[in-house]
Amino acid sequence: MTLQTFLADNIRYLRMQKTQLSQEKIAEAIGITRDRYSKYENGKVSLPLEVLVALSKFYHLSTDLLLTVDLRKYRLEEMVNLPDNRILLPIKTDEMGENKIEIVPFKASMGYLMSYADPDYIESLQTMSLPFLRNGKYRAFPVEGDSMPPHKDGAYIIGRYIESLNDIKIGKTYIFLTHEGITYKRLSAVQPTALEVMADNSFYKPYNILLKDLLEVWEFTSSIAVEESQQNELLLDNTTIIKMFNEIKSDLSKLTS
Structure with a gap:
């Protein structure tokens, strides 16, 4: 044609x-x-x-x-506009009217980077439904590495599509799609030309994502673990306990000032 x-x-x-x-x-x-x-x-x-x-x-x-x-x-009334005059993102529902959440395959996550704006590719993804996720467009992304505990390598983060960067909030976690790939991080600062993001694992340093490289943003709504956590992984070390105590102390000072 x-x-x-x-x-x-x-x-x-x-x-x-x-x-x-x-x-x-x-x-x-x-x-x-x-x-x-x-x-x-x-x-x-x-x-x-x-x-x-x-x-x-x-x-x-x-x-x-x-x-x-x-x-x-596609049903036009069930679509969400993407920014920058790109094509529309269809919201699919199942027989009960629940949103169908597309699942980006772990082994083929880079394929999503190449085809995220292709409706035929999105149509081919497997889907699931969660009744408590409504009023938005949701998608599940695989997590790699150890930068965002307690989410382990291989877990899935379900994100809600963010239509405008004005809706993002410092301190919350997001899936960021850039020209380099998919990353799950916490937003630490908003700059004129970039977003500063950081890992919850203090071993990793914060870094910037240039706005010109940003393709999509999905806000964390829930997660799915594919491996059982070990008991010793849930124990907090002294450094973490001290950090948490200082944060609570700081918050209390703000409330009483």
Whole structure:
């Protein structure tokens, strides 16, 4: 299927299913003749950029979406907009109406980096449902390493999609998708051009994620352990106890000041 045919199918589908308007009404809304619009919808001629933009504004859909996604496969009312004019993120539900949470495979997490904006790839991921996770778009990501205890290597973090960086909060933990890969860290500071993140394991030093390299942010909502914790792993060392005591002391001082 050519790009011209793909786009023609999309605008015909939108007109008939979303607006149920005539070709004449759509043409009038975007400032062209019915005859001219009909040729675009039938795929007889290429759609000029100015008409593409006009249709994008009319339907409140990104040009990227109109050009690259088969809209007949997805319910538009169950989608969440991605920033930077990227394609939409479908929210899938099961037979009971619960959100389907896509699971990013542990062994293929780098494949997600290459295909996170491809609806067909997202459609291929296995899913699960958790009844207490509602009102948002959720996805499960694998955790690697020992930087964020008690989450062990191989555990899964379920994150809620963050649509705007204005919604992130210092002190909370997030899954960050960058050009380098997927990382789970605690947000420690927000800078004009970067986010400072840190591990809960003090062995690792804080570092910056440049905003220009940031692709997606998912806020921690819950986790799934795939291995049982050992008893000695739950014991706190003296350094940790002293740190916790000092933090409590500091908080109490703020409350009484």
